[in-house]
Amino acid sequence: MAAQLWALVWRDLWARLRDRSALVLGLLAPAALIAVFSLTAEGPTQTDLDVGYANVAGDAPVAIAIRQGALSSLEADGTLAVTDYGDRGDLLAAIEDGDIGAGIVVTGEGPGAVEVIQDSEAVVSGAILGAVADSSAAAVDGIGQAIGAEMILGVESPSADRLQQRLGALMSDGEGSVTVVDVGDEVGGIDLKTQLAAGMATFFLFFTVQFGVLGLLEEQRRGTLTRLLASPVPAWQILLAKLLVSFIVGVASMACLIAFSAILLGAQWGNLAGVAVLVVAGVLAAVSTITLVVGLAETPEQAGAIQAMLALVFGILGGSFFSVARSGGLASTLSVITPHFWFGEGLVQLSGGQPWTAALGPAGIMVIFAVVVGLPGLLLAGRTVRP
Amino acid sequence: MLEVEGLRKTFDDLVAVDDLSFDIDEGETFGLLGPNGAGKTTAISMVCGLLDPDAGSITVDGVSIEPGSTKGRELIGLVPQELALYTDMNGWDNLAFFARLYGLRGSAAKARIEEVLQVVGLSDRARDKVEEYSGGMQRRLNIAAGMLHRPKLLILDEPTVGIDPQSRNAILDAVAELGTTGMSVLYTTHYMEEAERLCRRVAIVDHGKMLACGTRRQLVSMVDQHDKVRISIGGSTDGTVDALARHSGVVAASLVDDHTIECLVDNASHLLPELIAEVGTQGLSVTEIQVVEPSLDSVFLHITGTALRD
Numbered sequence: 001m002a003a004q005l006w007a008l009v010w011r012d013l014w015a016r017l018r019d020r021s022a023l024v025l026g027l028l029a030p031a032a033l034i035a036v037f038s039l040t041a042e043g044p045t046q047t048d049l050d051v052g053y054a055n056v057a058g059d060a061p062v063a064i065a066i067r068q069g070a071l072s073s074l075e076a077d078g079t080l081a082v083t084d085y086g087d088r089g090d091l092l093a094a095i096e097d098g099d100i101g102a103g104i105v106v107t108g109e110g111p112g113a114v115e116v117i118q119d120s121e122a123v124v125s126g127a128i129l130g131a132v133a134d135s136s137a138a139a140v141d142g143i144g145q146a147i148g149a150e151m152i153l154g155v156e157s158p159s160a161d162r163l164q165q166r167l168g169a170l171m172s173d174g175e176g177s178v179t180v181v182d183v184g185d186e187v188g189g190i191d192l193k194t195q196l197a198a199g200m201a202t203f204f205l206f207f208t209v210q211f212g213v214l215g216l217l218e219e220q221r222r223g224t225l226t227r228l229l230a231s232p233v234p235a236w237q238i239l240l241a242k243l244l245v246s247f248i249v250g251v252a253s254m255a256c257l258i259a260f261s262a263i264l265l266g267a268q269w270g271n272l273a274g275v276a277v278l279v280v281a282g283v284l285a286a287v288s289t290i291t292l293v294v295g296l297a298e299t300p301e302q303a304g305a306i307q308a309m310l311a312l313v314f315g316i317l318g319g320s321f322f323s324v325a326r327s328g329g330l331a332s333t334l335s336v337i338t339p340h341f342w343f344g345e346g347l348v349q350l351s352g353g354q355p356w357t358a359a360l361g362p363a364g365i366m367v368i369f370a371v372v373v374g375l376p377g378l379l380l381a382g383r384t385v386r387p
Numbered sequence: 388m389l390e391v392e393g394l395r396k397t398f399d400d401l402v403a404v405d406d407l408s409f410d411i412d413e414g415e416t417f418g419l420l421g422p423n424g425a426g427k428t429t430a431i432s433m434v435c436g437l438l439d440p441d442a443g444s445i446t447v448d449g450v451s452i453e454p455g456s457t458k459g460r461e462l463i464g465l466v467p468q469e470l471a472l473y474t475d476m477n478g479w480d481n482l483a484f485f486a487r488l489y490g491l492r493g494s495a496a497k498a499r500i501e502e503v504l505q506v507v508g509l510s511d512r513a514r515d516k517v518e519e520y521s522g523g524m525q526r527r528l529n530i531a532a533g534m535l536h537r538p539k540l541l542i543l544d545e546p547t548v549g550i551d552p553q554s555r556n557a558i559l560d561a562v563a564e565l566g567t568t569g570m571s572v573l574y575t576t577h578y579m580e581e582a583e584r585l586c587r588r589v590a591i592v593d594h595g596k597m598l599a600c601g602t603r604r605q606l607v608s609m610v611d612q613h614d615k616v617r618i619s620i621g622g623s624t625d626g627t628v629d630a631l632a633r634h635s636g637v638v639a640a641s642l643v644d645d646h647t648i649e650c651l652v653d654n655a656s657h658l659l660p661e662l663i664a665e666v667g668t669q670g671l672s673v674t675e676i677q678v679v680e681p682s683l684d685s686v687f688l689h690i691t692g693t694a695l696r697d
Contacts, residue, residue, distance in 0.1 A: 003487065003490075003492075004487065004488055004490075007484065007487040007488060008488075011473070011484050015473070015475060015476070018475070019475065222470075222471070222472075222473070222474075223467055223469035223470055223471040223472075224471045224472065224473060226437065226465070226467045226469070226471055227465060227467060227471035227485065227532065227533075228488070229437055230435045230436070230437060230460065230463065230465040230467075231460060231485070231488045231489060232457045232460040232461050232488070232489060232490075233457070233488050234457055235455065386455070
């Protein structure tokens with residue numbers, strides 16, 4: 001009995017491997033999109049992060065705080081490439097020439113003494129320099145207030161050397177410097193590459209799983225279903241074989257895409273066992289959906305069209321392309337009915353080194369989805385193989 | 388081998404099969420003859436367990452065939468009217484796949500596949516994709532897949548529909564050969580000549596009902612039709628017509644032209660030597676004899692009042 005089941009499964013898998021349809025839709029297309037999206041989501045270009053510095057205020061504390069503090073540390077960690085200019089005019093010319101995206105000019109002391117100039121497209125570097133200016137000014141101001149307080153209390157006598165000394169200590173501690181956290185690359189605890197990879201993988205999953213269950217309608221049209229049903233193979237095995245093909249193709253597609261995005265693009269999926277739980281639950285949800293579609297449709301084309309429509313709607317609502325859930329409104333509410341959303345939510349739960357059990361909640365919801373959609377699907381699709 | 392008793396199937400208001408009963412002996416080729424829409428395919432679908440009958444029973448080699456049960460399925464081989472093949476696979480792989488479903492594996496499967504390919508004349512094209520086959524070759528492979536597991540009863544549902552005469556002949560030859568192997572065959576067709584050529588007994592069905600069943604001769608006798616024997620004589624026919632008309636077994640004799648006499652007889656094959664001898668007693672010689680037996684077409688026309696429609 002098992003031999004017959006696996007003969008059915010293997011025939012379908014072999015046919016899909018040979019015509020390369022599963023390979024294209026389940027692996028190549030999503031992998032290509034993941035790669036393209038990842039490359040475009042690499043963040044600011046090098047030109048954006050080339051910045052300039054011009055100091056016309058001599059040894060003003062804020063100038064020291066900016067150049068030796070924040071800018072220096074950002075330059076050291078590779079966030080910024082800083083070029084020093086003699087005056088504001090040179091820096092402005094460099095921005096206009098496109099040599100740098102933004103620059104910071106120290107003109108003196110006190111409010112308005114630090115100027116940030118940026119090209120309209122250099123949003124990121126402009127924002128970083130703005131933060132550098134604010135934090136440095138705040139640091140100098142804080143030290144000044146502290147020395148003032150000490151003077152009032154008679155602890156210390158005010159002197160420029162004392163201010164320089166404190167400022168130097170602050171710089172060496174690293175305090176007051178700006179730390180660039182790539183908040184744009186983080187969505188709900190998982191990095192953008194992982195989110196893109198997960199989005200594409202789940203989006204294409206709903207196409208990939210068609211290759212099994214949809215075969216029921218194809219066999220019916222081809223006439224081979226009649227021969228299968230006339231054979232000693234129980235009808236339920238024929239249906240089960242189609243479900244297994246969908247499941248196997250779905251899991252294989254997801255596994256390959258996860259490996260591809262992790263190894264080649266650096267996506268961080270989290271605990272592997274947890275990801276496996278999410279994949280199995282997600283594939284079950286996708287298989288249940290195509291089963292219901294096949295149960296409702298009359299022809300393979302009709303089923304394919306309905307499934308494509310569902311895949312697109314679920315993909316958009318579930319956040320395969322962008323996060324609808326964070327946009328609020330009805331779309332946000334509807335997003336929680338999609339397995340795509342819960343797959344992403346599961347990855348969020350797994351982020352930060354959480355154990356595999358963190359994925360059980362979202363996986364459970366996907367399994368509930370699979371049961372709710374899959375049971376009527378099985379009843380309807382089962383009519384195809386009943387006498 | 389097959390016993391069908393009181394089979395009935397309705398689809399809403401349409402009675403597709405109505406109280407159909409027949410049986411097939413071991414090694415017999417039995418024909419279900421009727422126009423399209425007569426209920427033949429519905430009947431064999433029930434015999435194979437693909438359709439749930441409203442009433443009646445089906446037994447193959449003593450095993451009751453129940454819809455939804457696989458019991459007795461291995462006893463039946465089905466060759467559906469539609470091609471039931473994976474056209475993206477080659478002929479051999481198709482047969483190997485269907486063999487596995489029937490539990491045939493390894494060298495036994497290989498030997499049997501070679502055997503059936505030989506029977507249908509496709510040995511040299513076994514490794515070609517089915518989509519590259521002609522319509523006739525696909526039909527032949529369809530038959531090979533049905534007989535692969537050596538079923539006791541092979542059901543062929545209009546296997547020659549829509550193919551060229553050469554392929555049709557090849558299929559009819561293959562089916563005729565099956566009859567010699569001891570396999571029972573249920574053959575549905577709307578071609579009279581196929582039923583006459585292949586089947587020992589034929590059931591005529593229309594509108595779901597069986598109208599008549601028997602050997603061709605039994606069916607012909609039911610409608611009171613006679614064989615025609617045309618005898619061409621080398622010489623004068625004077626007196627010979629009357630002599631033949633008086634002969635036992637001759638219903639009537641008449642002159643067609645100066646040298647040809649037409650006799651209506653009950654059984655031409657038995658009577659032919661006597662008729663030739665009778666002509667000899669008249670001192671004449673027979674130059675040509677033509678026997679025309681009544682066809683099932685005329686039987687169908689007699690029973691239904693209409694010619695067998697396509």
